[in-house]
Amino acid sequence: MVLFVTGTSTDVGKTVVTAALAALGLERGSVAVVKPGQTGVAADEPGDLAEVVRLAGPVSTHELVRYPSALSPAAAARLDGRPVLDPATLYELLLGLPDDLVLVEGAGGLLVRFDEDGLTLADMARALRARVLVVVGPHLGTLNHTALTLEALAHRGVGLEGLVLGSWPSHPGLAERSNLRDLEMLAARPLLGALPLGAPAAPDFRAVARASLAPQLGGSWDAKAFRARWDP
Ligand SMILES: Nc1ncnc2c1ncn2[C@@H]1O[C@H](COP(=O)(O)OP(=O)(O)O)[C@@H](O)[C@H]1O
Ligand SMILES: [Mg+2]
Structure with a gap:
């Protein structure tokens, strides 16, 4: 199974959620994590895949292109004078990986x-008929970003796996609590998880992953109970 992980923006928690999915996937089989384009990282620096391994453990990792400039991959390729991602190489890799779970x-x-x-992650998911998990924030403003992302997926005929909150504060305010119901309304399905604030520093990340992701993703998180606790 190939699952694409995107987010409403950068820094929303894609890497940490990917690591949580990988940690739970490792309980059932082998996991590969693919980063088609890594930006903002020098050749000898750890990128997102290093963080996934730190948090999740022994997954196989595949990074196709890397750029030092902290820009979009297309802009970074232009500025850094490096080749762009070859989608055929990516598809060949993804279709050939032997792992039980492949996260992109x-x-x-x-x-x-x-x-x-103009190649986007949506094009890649559509080409492989794979579903997309969207990592979203809980804060004021997330509803518009989430609606835009879901509309773009639907417009391209790409299937939605679901929404996961990248970071849920221990003392959420009214906007965060109220957003839960509206995020579920936008996605037309229950949330698939909420990682607590501080998850990447947890001593037992796998236990946090299990408690924060829904059974559909291998965890034991209960969307209904979460909503009942926080819905204002
Ligand atoms: N649940 C969380 N609690 C605390 N910090 C988090 C949480 N999720 C992500 N972060 C931090 O926020 C930053 C961005 O997260 P990351 O997963 O790298 O986002 P993205 O991959 O979307 O750019 C990182 O420094 C990460 O450690
Ligand atoms: Mg990332």
């Missing part, structure tokens, strides 16, 4: 460009 983390949000022709 995008760069930034759904419509970030990987080349000058």
Whole structure:
């Protein structure tokens, strides 16, 4: 199974959610994590895949292109004078991986460009008929970003796996609590998880992953109980 992980923006928690999915996937079989385009990282620096391994454990990792500039992959390729991602190479890799679960983390949000022709993560998911998990924030403003992302997926005929909150505060305010119901309304389905604030520093990340992701994703998180606790 190939699952694409995108988010409403950069820094929303895609890598940490990918690591949580990987940690639970490892309880059932082998896991590969693919980062088609890594930006903002020098050749000898740890990228997102290193963070996934730190948090989740022994997954196989595959990074196709890397750029030092902290820009979209297309802009970074232009500025850094490096080749863009070759989608055929990516598809060949993804279709050939032997792992039970294959996770693909995008760069930034759904419509970030990987080349000058406008290749996006949505194109990649559509080409492989794979579903997309959207990592969202809980804060004021997330409803618009989430609605735009879901509309873009639907417009392209790409299937939605569900929404996961990348970071849920221990003392959520009215906007965060109220957003739960509206996020579920936008997605037309229950949330698939909420990682607590501080999850990447937890001593037992796998236990946090299990408690924060729904059974559909291998965890024991209960959307109904979560909503009942926080819905204002
Ligand atoms: N649940 C969380 N609690 C605390 N910090 C988090 C949480 N999720 C992500 N972060 C931090 O926020 C930053 C961005 O998260 P990351 O997963 O790298 O986002 P993205 O992959 O979407 O850019 C990182 O420094 C990460 O450690
Ligand atoms: Mg990331």
